[in-house]
Amino acid sequence: MKNILSMNALIPDNAMLVLALKSIGDCVCISDMDDKIIFVNEAFLKTYGFSLEELLGKPVSIVRATNNDPEKTAGIFPATLKGGWRGELINQRKDGTEFPVNIATSVILDDKEKPIALMGIAKDITETKRMQAKLRSVADLFQNLGTDTSKNINTIVACASAIIGGVASLYNRLDESACSLVVRAGQNLPPEMENADSPEGHICYEATIKGKDKPVVLGDLTQTSFMQSDPNVARFGLKSYLGAPVSLRGKTIGSLAVVDSIIREFSPEEIDLIWILARALSLEEERQEAIIMLETAVQQSPSGILIADAPDVKIRIANRKAMAILHGNDEKNVDFELHEPTRTWESYSLDGISIPLNDLPLTRAIQNGEVIESEEYIIRSGNGIEHFVSVNAVPVRNIDGTITSGISIFHDITAKKQTEQKLRERENRYRTVFDKAPIGIGLVSEDGYVIDCNQAMARITGYTIKELVTIQQTGIFADPEARNGFMELMERDGHVYEHPVILRHKNGSDVAALIYVNRIELGGINYYHTICQDLTVQKKAETSLREIADSYRGLFNNVGDAIYILDINGSFLDVNSGAEKMYGYSREVLIGKDPSFVSAPDKNNLEEIMSRVKNAFDGEPQQFEFWGKRANGETFLKDVRICKGTYFGQEVVIAMATDITDRKNAEDALKQKASELERFNNLMIGRELKMIDLKKEINSLLIESGLQGKYMIHE
Numbered sequence: 001m002k003n004i005l006s007m008n009a010l011i012p013d014n015a016m017l018v019l020a021l022k023s024i025g026d027c028v029c030i031s032d033m034d035d036k037i038i039f040v041n042e043a044f045l046k047t048y049g050f051s052l053e054e055l056l057g058k059p060v061s062i063v064r065a066t067n068n069d070p071e072k073t074a075g076i077f078p079a080t081l082k083g084g085w086r087g088e089l090i091n092q093r094k095d096g097t098e099f100p101v102n103i104a105t106s107v108i109l110d111d112k113e114k115p116i117a118l119m120g121i122a123k124d125i126t127e128t129k130r131m132q133a134k135l136r137s138v139a140d141l142f143q144n145l146g147t148d149t150s151k152n153i154n155t156i157v158a159c160a161s162a163i164i165g166g167v168a169s170l171y172n173r174l175d176e177s178a179c180s181l182v183v184r185a186g187q188n189l190p191p192e193m194e195n196a197d198s199p200e201g202h203i204c205y206e207a208t209i210k211g212k213d214k215p216v217v218l219g220d221l222t223q224t225s226f227m228q229s230d231p232n233v234a235r236f237g238l239k240s241y242l243g244a245p246v247s248l249r250g251k252t253i254g255s256l257a258v259v260d261s262i263i264r265e266f267s268p269e270e271i272d273l274i275w276i277l278a279r280a281l282s283l284e285e286e287r288q289e290a291i292i293m294l295e296t297a298v299q300q301s302p303s304g305i306l307i308a309d310a311p312d313v314k315i316r317i318a319n320r321k322a323m324a325i326l327h328g329n330d331e332k333n334v335d336f337e338l339h340e341p342t343r344t345w346e347s348y349s350l351d352g353i354s355i356p357l358n359d360l361p362l363t364r365a366i367q368n369g370e371v372i373e374s375e376e377y378i379i380r381s382g383n384g385i386e387h388f389v390s391v392n393a394v395p396v397r398n399i400d401g402t403i404t405s406g407i408s409i410f411h412d413i414t415a416k417k418q419t420e421q422k423l424r425e426r427e428n429r430y431r432t433v434f435d436k437a438p439i440g441i442g443l444v445s446e447d448g449y450v451i452d453c454n455q456a457m458a459r460i461t462g463y464t465i466k467e468l469v470t471i472q473q474t475g476i477f478a479d480p481e482a483r484n485g486f487m488e489l490m491e492r493d494g495h496v497y498e499h500p501v502i503l504r505h506k507n508g509s510d511v512a513a514l515i516y517v518n519r520i521e522l523g524g525i526n527y528y529h530t531i532c533q534d535l536t537v538q539k540k541a542e543t544s545l546r547e548i549a550d551s552y553r554g555l556f557n558n559v560g561d562a563i564y565i566l567d568i569n570g571s572f573l574d575v576n577s578g579a580e581k582m583y584g585y586s587r588e589v590l591i592g593k594d595p596s597f598v599s600a601p602d603k604n605n606l607e608e609i610m611s612r613v614k615n616a617f618d619g620e621p622q623q624f625e626f627w628g629k630r631a632n633g634e635t636f637l638k639d640v641r642i643c644k645g646t647y648f649g650q651e652v653v654i655a656m657a658t659d660i661t662d663r664k665n666a667e668d669a670l671k672q673k674a675s676e677l678e679r680f681n682n683l684m685i686g687r688e689l690k691m692i693d694l695k696k697e698i699n700s701l702l703i704e705s706g707l708q709g710k711y712m713i714h715e
Contacts, residue, residue, distance in 0.1 A: 027101075027122040030108070033115060035060050035077060047124060049094035060120070065090040065098045080105040080118050091122070099126045131269045132705045134163040138273060139698055142280070149288040153281060154185045157256065160277050161187040164242065164270050166260040171246065171281060172204040173254035181205055184254065190236055201229035208243040208255035215244040215275050216255075220263045240264045242271065244278035248285045256281055269701075276697060283690055304389070306408045310366045313406070325412060328383030344382030352378070361393035366406035369395050376413070388417040399712075419523025423452075440513075440532030448473045448483065451527065460513065460534045462506030478502040478510050486515055490528075493623055494519065495641050495656065503532075512536065518561060518656065562638075564655040565647050570594045570613050573647060582638070582659060584631030595626070600635040603627030616642045616653045626657070636661045 021028050022041045027048070030039040037055050045052060048063055055062065064073060068090050079085035084106045092098045101122040108117040141159045145152045153171060161169035170186040181199040183189070199205035203226050207216040218224060218241040226233050226241075243257035256278040295317065298305045304322035308315045318326075326345045347355040357363060361372040372393040379387045393408040434441060440457030444450055450468045458465050461476050474480045479502065486496045496517035503511040516531040562579035564572055575590050583590070583598050590597075596606050604627050612622040621643040629635050638657045645654040699709035 024121075027124075028119065029060065029122070030117050030119045031060050032117055035118065037062075038117065044122075047093070048091075054094075063091045063093075065092040067098075076103075076105060077118075080107055080120075081115065083107070088125070099124055100129050101125060127267075128705060131267075132702075132707055134269070134273060135698070135702050135705055135707065137163050138276065139702065142695065142698065149284045149291065152284050156277050156280050156284070157185040158187045160256060160258050160274060164258045164266075164273060166240075166242075166258040167236075167238075169256070169258045170204075171254060171256050172202070172209075173246070174199065174205075174209065193232065193236070197231070201226075201231075203230050203233070203241050204243060204255040204257055207241075208245050208257065209252050211245060213245065213252075215242070215271050215278075217242055217266050217271060219265050222263070237261050240266070242266045242274050244274045246278050246281045246285065248282065248289065253285065254281075272701065276694065276701075279690070279694055283694070286690075301409075304408075304410045304412070306362060306410075307405060308362055308366060308408075309405050310395075310403045313363050313366055316405070321412070322410070324381075325379055325387050325389065325410070326381055328381040328385060346380045348378040348380070350376055350378060350388075361391045362406050362408040365393040365395045365408070366403060369403060371395070386414075387412050388414045415524050419525050422523055440530075440534070442468075442530045442532070444473055444528040444530050446526055446528070457532055460511060460532055461503060467506075476503055478504040486517060490517060490519065493621075493641065494639055494658070497621070497643065519658070520561065562657040564590075564657070565645075566594075566613060566642075566653045566655060568614075568617055568651070568653075570610050573650075573652060579657070582630070582657065583628065598628050600627035600629040603635065613642065613653055616644055617651065619644055625660070628657075637664060 021030075021039075024041060025043055027044040028039075028041040029037060029044055031037050037058050037060060040052065040055055045055075048055075050062075061073075072087070073089070076085045084104065086102075086104045088100060088102055090098050091101050102125050103120055103122045105118060105120045107115045108119055110116045137159065141155065145155065157169050157171045168186065168188040168190075170189060171184045172181050173184040174180075175182045175196070178196070179198070180196045181202055181204065182196045183193070199209070203216070203218070203221075206226075206229070207218070218226070221227060221233055221239050221241060228234075232238065238259045239262050240260045241257060242259075243255045245252045246254040246256055256274060258274060298307075298317060298319045301319055302321060304325050305317070305319045306315055306322050307317040328344075347360060349355060355377065358367070361370075361375055364370040365372060370393070372391060375391050377389055377391060379389055381387065389410040390413050391408060391410040393406060395403045396405045396407060398404050435454050437454055438456055440454065440460045442450055442453035442457050449472055453465055453468050455465070458468060461468065463471075463476070468476070474483050477483060482501050486499045486501070489496045489499060496515055499515045499517070501513055501515050503513050505511050512535045514533040514535060516533070518529045520527055520529045562582040563576040564579055565574040567573055571592055571594050572590050575587055577587075579590065580587055585598075595604075595609050599606060599609075609624075609626070612624060616622050621641070623639070623641045626638055626640045627635055628638055636659055639660045640655055640657045642653050642655040645652055647654075702709055
């Protein structure tokens with residue numbers, strides 16, 4: 001045929017190039033300027049099933065499928081003449097089967113730059129397309145996973161079977177307490193298969209779980225010892241296995257596997273997919289553990305906690321404290337709506353005005369995206385009891401910023417409010433002595449707000465009393481960080497004695513002062529009892545203090561802590577009413593006694609106690625714990641602070657003691673809660689970081705496969 005040219009005639013000086021084109025793995029086709037085939041390589045013949053004679057002289061369209069876009073195919077020839085065309089087409093073999101190809105065309109020029117032939121190189125992308133579909137399935141899987149971990153685990157296992165193939169997929173998990181291997185989830189499993197068995201000999205245990213950190217690929221099980229050791233291999237005719245370990249907190253706990261009844265060679269992409277899905281199961285295990293920890297922490301919290309769905313504000317989690325405040329008991333079914341018409345509780349402002357449902361903090365957080373902090377309300381529960389509560393509420397958003405739920409935490413501050421009321425009622429009894437004291441005296445909350453102070457404190461700082469009770473304590477220090485210094489002393493010693501500070505007067509001038517601070521408890525709430533001595537009038541103050549010694553006896557007795565005055569032999573010279581209340585003995589009984597009189601039997605080293613008293617006399621302040629015994633026989637633990645002082649001209653030791661039994665119990669409970677919450681936080685943050693890494697890996701596989709990344713990752 002005159003239109004058919006051999007490659008040697010077309011390019012006589014490039015025999016090696018011809019040989020290369022013949023042996024290349026991709027399909028190579030060269031056509032003349034009429035688009036008639038003049039050369040194809042061996043890969044082309046093998047792929048399309050034609051003989052060379054059947055193709056030479058035929059138009060290139062002989063291998064085109066009929067369902068290609070006509071406009072697209074018509075544009076290939078002119079685009080090739082202009083420099084080349086690249087894209088995807090559907091081609092067909094001699095037997096009519098169609099398959100996708102990626103084609104790149106170019107024009108062949110002679111030595112005069114004249115086009116003499118056209119060349120196309122095609123690659124069968126059937127497997128690429130199949131893998132892209134699998135990756136899209138994985139991406140869709142992660143996109144559609146919900147909050148139900150059990151459902152998610154079943155979905156992931158089913159996905160493994162769907163995208164990798166095989167006769168079945170399963171997730172085996174170790175039950176160490178029962179020394180067994182349990183099928184946690186499975187797809188297409190035989191009904192007669194045992195749900196639990198001893199792990200020894202099973203592929204999932206011996207190869208995958210013991211392997212710990214890598215996939216296991218067994219394309220031909222007939223050549224392995226598992227034909228005998230794993231009872232399921234021979235029983236169900238399994239021939240191949242692909243598995244990957246599932247871990248929890250760094251420990252392998254199970255395996256995800258796909259099994260087949262034929263000998264097969266698993267592709268690198270399939271190995272990557274089983275590894276990704278196994279890691280997804282690991283994240284679900286971590287999520288389930290975190291949810292259990294969260295629910296435990298929520299139920300044990302001393303504050304009321306509500307977690308609700310958006311947008312209907314339907315409560316999903318409510319702890320016992322929340323149920324007790326809202327309904328008067330903790331027995332109500334948790335699954336209820338905040339806006340339910342049959343609710344038995346009501347909410348009011350502190351002024352007694354009813355709060356509309358849409359103005360409740362949790363509703364505003366979910367429906368408006370508000371963050372509510374420390375708003376105070378009155379809740380009248382189902383049994384008619386009123387609770388004062390301080391409420392925080394925040395919306396919870398997903399990675400796209402959509403509000404999916406909300407959390408409300410409310411603290412029962414009824415006792416605090418009652419205490420504040422009692423303090424106001426008792427104010428008139430102590431106001432005269434309080435206001436007439438020549439040194440500044442203040443009552444400060446633990447978060448640094450001035451609750452009350454006297455005129456002397458106002459005079460030292462230049463502010464009015466009304467102004468002082470509206471600002472934090474740090475606002476009256478020249479250095480706002482100065483409060484941290486004596487707070488560290490409070491933590492270390494339990495009190496602050498003669499701590500020098502520089503105060504900032506309202507007019508901007510500096511005032512040198514000494515601060516004395518003790519922690520006192522009023523109505524079950526801790527406060528800092530603060531005394532401020534203006535050093536600029538120290539001499540005058542010393543004179544005034546001597547003149548009001550009798551008046552100060554009232555202050556001595558009104559200090560919440562127990563105070564003792566001891567001589568050098570350790571005998572009590574005087575005690576305040578706090579000591580009388582602590583031990584149940586009158587002042588007359590205690591005077592003349594020593595610490596052994598109030599010591600719990602076999603609880604204290606009295607020799608060491610007396611040694612500490614001597615050290616205090618030598619000018620070394622002491623602090624220690626002491627087990628006391630009340631007049632009624634009850635024993636308790638107290639914190640004792642002693643230092644040297646004078647009493648009517650006599651050198652003495654002044655001891656201040658605080659009953660710390662409840663505080664010790666609370667500290668132990670708080671340490672345990674803090675540890676549990678820190679672990680939960682690490683788990684949850686770790687899970688989110690691992691999920692981001694997993695999504696990055698999926699994006700990378702999608703991009704390598706020619707697809708666009710599925711996830712938007714916010715770094």
